[in-house]
Amino acid sequence: MKAAALFSFGGPEVLTLADVPEPQAGPGQVRVRVRAAGVQHFDTGIRQGWAPPSIDLSFPVVPGNEFAGVVDRVGEGVTGFAEGDEVLGYTTLGSYAEYVVAPADQIAHKPASMPWDVAGGFSANGQGAHLCLGEMKVGPGDTVLIHAAAGALGTFSVQLARAWGATTVIGTASEANHDYLRSIGAVPVAYGEGLVERVRAVAPNGVDAAMDNAGPDALRASVELVKDKNRIRTMISDEAAEELGVPALGPGRSVERLLELIRLYEQGSIRIHIRNAHPLARAAEAHRELETGHGRGKLVLTVD
Structure with a gap:
């Protein structure tokens, strides 16, 4: 073949x-x-x-x-x-x-x-988002920060957080992708210097959970913004997570996760x-x- x-x-x-x-x-x-x-x-x-x-x-x-x-x-x-x-x-x-x-x-x-x-x-990005947000216990009323939100994993994560009841989902991305983030239900903020202040400006009551898909700088910003490190996860910054005391992401791909994601797709909650x-x-x-x-x-x- x-x-x-x-x-x-x-x-x-x-x-x-x-x-x-x-x-x-x-x-x-x-x-x-x-x-x-x-x-x-x-x-x-x-x-x-x-x-x-x-x-x-x-x-x-x-x-x-x-x-x-x-x-x-x-x-x-x-x-x-x-x-x-x-x-x-x-x-x-x-x-x-x-x-x-x-x-x-x-x-x-x-x-x-x-x-x-x-x-x-x-399957892969969907299950990664499901695992990460599940370990962060994202649910109704939360304000959630998703770094690199316009990518494949970020796209899933924004929509899944909203489907699970998060009130506000903030997504970091380059400015060219801000309209896209708005279209999937996220409040966009730009990468780079001053990120913590920009996030605080759009979430004056604080951030409950944060997911890093961008790198160590994004993870460090998350630690500044989220009080409980148990509600932070990274998909890519393992060394920085250990240094900062952020829990490691566990294993967990399963057909049960996949079936739930398929149901959400059929309901129109994920595109x-x-x-x-x-x-x-x-x-x-x-x-x-x-x-x-x-x-x-x-x-x-x-x-x-």
Whole structure:
């Protein structure tokens, strides 16, 4: 099968279209003919040779940890899914390909109303937002600060916080994305020097919880603004979190989280902006675009 694969680590140029063996569905697994796959910062880390200790990066490596497509084969013992079902789900690696295999408890049926590009980029950022906001105990009446709110993760986080009852969601972004943030229910503020004062100006009664998707400076600003550090989380600034006494984010992807997010999508509480959809053969270009920063919405790969 065709896949966007790595045979060495490095810049985006090492991600190339190649022929690799087709995966086979074992017991408890399904094989999916991929229609779209999301592009994540996790994937760019894999491309550069980074991985959690539990992941084996033996070449060829096929990145990609979220996908949508059509069930192609069903392994022994699988119930609830059949060949031809339209699904979305998550893995650790392998989604930048024509076929991906995943455990049956990591996929869900795709709503008919959800386009393929949205479905392909739905699971990972959605679950990250759900996990982070859940650990922060975001709920009715809260004022919540989301750093880098115009990106894929930020977009999910703003809307999920609102769906869970937050009264005010403040989002940091470059000024070019402020109208976009207003359109998804956030009060925009600009990055940079004076951020703490700008946030206090729009939230004179204080900030209850903050989520850092931008870096250590954003996390430090969050500590200034939020009284209880247990209501702060970071997705990217682990060393700064340890230094500042901010709790680490725990694990927690699950199909139950995914199903709740799908329900919110069907209710109209979450909508996803697709920044760009690149064909599989241009995966390297998608990585370049992601690494420019300050983008709006989600990047995906499409598979014919």
